[in-house]
Amino acid sequence: MALGVGTVATELRSTFAGGKTRTIEWRVSQLKALLTISNNHQKDIVEALRADLNKPEHEAFVHEIAGVISSCKLALKELRRWMKPEKVKTTMTTHPSSAEIVSEPLGVILVISTWNYPFLLSLDPVIGAIAAGNAVLLKPSEVAPATSSLLSKLLGQYMDTSAVKVVEGGVPETTALLEQRWDKMFYTGNSKVGRIILAAAAKHLTPVVLELGGKCPLVVDSNTNLEVTARRIIGGKWGCNSGQTCVSPDYVITTKAFASKLVDAISSELEKFYGKDPLQSNDMSSIINSHHFERLTKLLDDDKVSGKIVIGGQRDKANLKIAPTVVLDVPEDSLIMNEEIFGPLLPIVTVNEIEDSIRVINAKEKALAAYLFTNDKKLKEEFIRSVSAGGMSINETTLHLAERTLPFGGVGESGMGSYHGKFSFDTFSHKKSVLIRGFSGDIAARYPPYTHEKLNFLKAMLSGNIFRILRALIGW
The missing domain is CATH 3.40.309.10 (Aldehyde Dehydrogenase; Chain A, domain 2)
Incomplete structure (x- = not known):
C-alpha cells in the first residue's frame, strides 16, 4: 500500500473539495455507520482485542467499545449545535456591524493510531474529524494486527470510502503517509515517534495533535x-x-x-x-x-x-x-x-x-x-x-x-492539543472570524487626508468615553 499512499491522499482531497463532507447529512450518516459498527460487531471487536492483547471482554467493552459508542451518540446529539455559527459582540470600532465565528472543516486529516487501545484510539479521533466535516485517513497500529485488519474491513464495509479510508502497514506505510500534505495530523503514541511526526509536519506547516505519555x-x-x-x-x-x-x-x-x-x-x-x-x-x-x-x-x-x-x-x-x-x-x-x-x-x-x-x-x-x-x-x-x-x-x-x-x-513532553466531545469537533475545525457590515456608518476619520482632528476623534473612539467623543466631534 505504501506506493499507493499518494493516490489515496489525492482521492481524499478530491472528495473534500467536492463539498459533500461539509453537509450535516453526510456527517450524520458516517457517525451512524460508526455506531452501527460498534453495536453490531462487538463479538468481532472483542475477539480481535483478545487476539492482540488477550484483553478480557469486560475491559474490551468498558474501555474501548463503550467509549466509541458514547462519542458517537454525543456527536449525533450535539452536532447541529456545534456546527451553528457562534454570534459574538462587536464594538464601536466596527459599528454598525455583526460578527460570528464559523467552524469550518480543516480538510483532509491523517490519524495515526496506537496499539494499546487499538479500537478506541483509532475511532475516537475519527469521530471528531468526521463530525467537523473532514475527509479522514486512518492508519491503525501494525502492532495490533487483528484489530487493524478488522478496522480496515468494517470501515470499508460501512463507511463512505471516498472520504474515509484505512491504510494498514508498518514503518514504510507510515513514512510514505508522512511525506504527503495533510490539513492536520493526529498521532497517539510515544514521544520518540511524536518528534518524527512533528518534524514531518513542519515541511508543510501542518498542525498536529500529539497524544503522548510520560511518567504519570x-x-x-x-x-x-x-x-x-x-x-x-x-x-x-x-x-x-x-x-x-x-x-x-x-x-x-x-x-x-x-x-x-x-x-x-x-x-x-x-x-x-x-x-x-x-x-x-x-x-x-x-x-x-x-x-x-x-x-x-x-x-x-x-x-x-x-x-x-x-x-x-x-x-x-x-x-x-x-x-x-x-x-x-x-x-x-x-x-x-x-x-x-x-x-x-x-x-x-x-x-x-x-x-x-x-x-x-x-x-x-x-x-x-x-x-x-x-x-x-x-x-x-x-x-x-x-x-x-x-x-x-x-x-x-x-x-x-x-x-x-x-x-x-498532554502538556510539554506529554503532548499537545486535546480532544473528546466538543473538544474533538473543535480540534478538527478552523474557527473562522466573520465580520458583516452594511454600507452605512462610514467614518471619514479612518481615511486620508489625515488630520490632527481626525486622530483626536479616533483616540476618543478608542477610549470609549462618550463625552470625549462628543468634544472631538465638536472640535472637528
Whole structure:
C-alpha cells in the first residue's frame, strides 16, 4: 500500500473539495455507520482485542467499545449545535456591524493510531474529524494486527470510502503517509515517534495533535480511605490493560511512615481481584509482544530494583504475562524511574512529608495525568495549583478520561492539543472570524487626508468615553 499512499491522499482531497463532507447529512450518516459498527460487531471487536492483547471482554467493552459508542451518540446529539455559527459582540470600532465565528472543516486529516487501545484510539479521533466535516485517513497500529485488519474491513464495509479510508502497514506505510500534505495530523503514541511526526509536519506547516505519555505520578496521603484508594490504584494500573495505558499511574509517592500500610492494602486487594496466582487469572491482559515483555523484564532485573520487589514479580514468558508487581524505594537513577513503564510494574517512592511529593513531581517532565488521594482540602488545592499535567483526578485514577465534557490531551513532553466531545469537533475545525457590515456608518476619520482632528476623534473612539467623543466631534 505504501506506493499507493499518494493516490489515496489525492482521492481524499478530491472528495473534500467536492463539498459533500461539509453537509450535516453526510456527517450524520458516517457517525451512524460508526455506531452501527460498534453495536453490531462487538463479538468481532472483542475477539480481535483478545487476539492482540488477550484483553478480557469486560475491559474490551468498558474501555474501548463503550467509549466509541458514547462519542458517537454525543456527536449525533450535539452536532447541529456545534456546527451553528457562534454570534459574538462587536464594538464601536466596527459599528454598525455583526460578527460570528464559523467552524469550518480543516480538510483532509491523517490519524495515526496506537496499539494499546487499538479500537478506541483509532475511532475516537475519527469521530471528531468526521463530525467537523473532514475527509479522514486512518492508519491503525501494525502492532495490533487483528484489530487493524478488522478496522480496515468494517470501515470499508460501512463507511463512505471516498472520504474515509484505512491504510494498514508498518514503518514504510507510515513514512510514505508522512511525506504527503495533510490539513492536520493526529498521532497517539510515544514521544520518540511524536518528534518524527512533528518534524514531518513542519515541511508543510501542518498542525498536529500529539497524544503522548510520560511518567504519570500518583500521590497517596495518609489522610485517605485506604481500602478505596488501593482498589482505585489497582483499577487504574492493572485493571487498565495491565498498565499498558498512557494515563496509567507510573509511580506512587507516599510518606515513609505510611508506605507499609499502603503496600499491605494493595496486596490484599490484588489477591481479591486476581487470586493468589495472578498469572492464572483470565482478568488481566497480556503484554502486547515479546519485545515489550523483555523491556519490562529488563526494568525488573535491574540490580537497583530486583531486591526491592514487595509484591509480585512473577512472569510467564510463554503467555507474555507479568504479575502485578510493586517495588518499594527504588533509587531515582534506576531504569524503572527514568523510563515510561507502560506495563504492570509500580514503583513506590517515599518522602518525609507528603508536601514533598510536589517537588518530586515538578522535578520531572510534565505527565499526561497526575493523581492525588487525600481528604486534606489544603493539600488538594496545593496539588491542583502546583502540579502541571495534561489532566488529573483527585481520589480517582484515569476516570477523568470518561467525562466527555473535559478535554483530554498532554502538556510539554506529554503532548499537545486535546480532544473528546466538543473538544474533538473543535480540534478538527478552523474557527473562522466573520465580520458583516452594511454600507452605512462610514467614518471619514479612518481615511486620508489625515488630520490632527481626525486622530483626536479616533483616540476618543478608542477610549470609549462618550463625552470625549462628543468634544472631538465638536472640535472637528
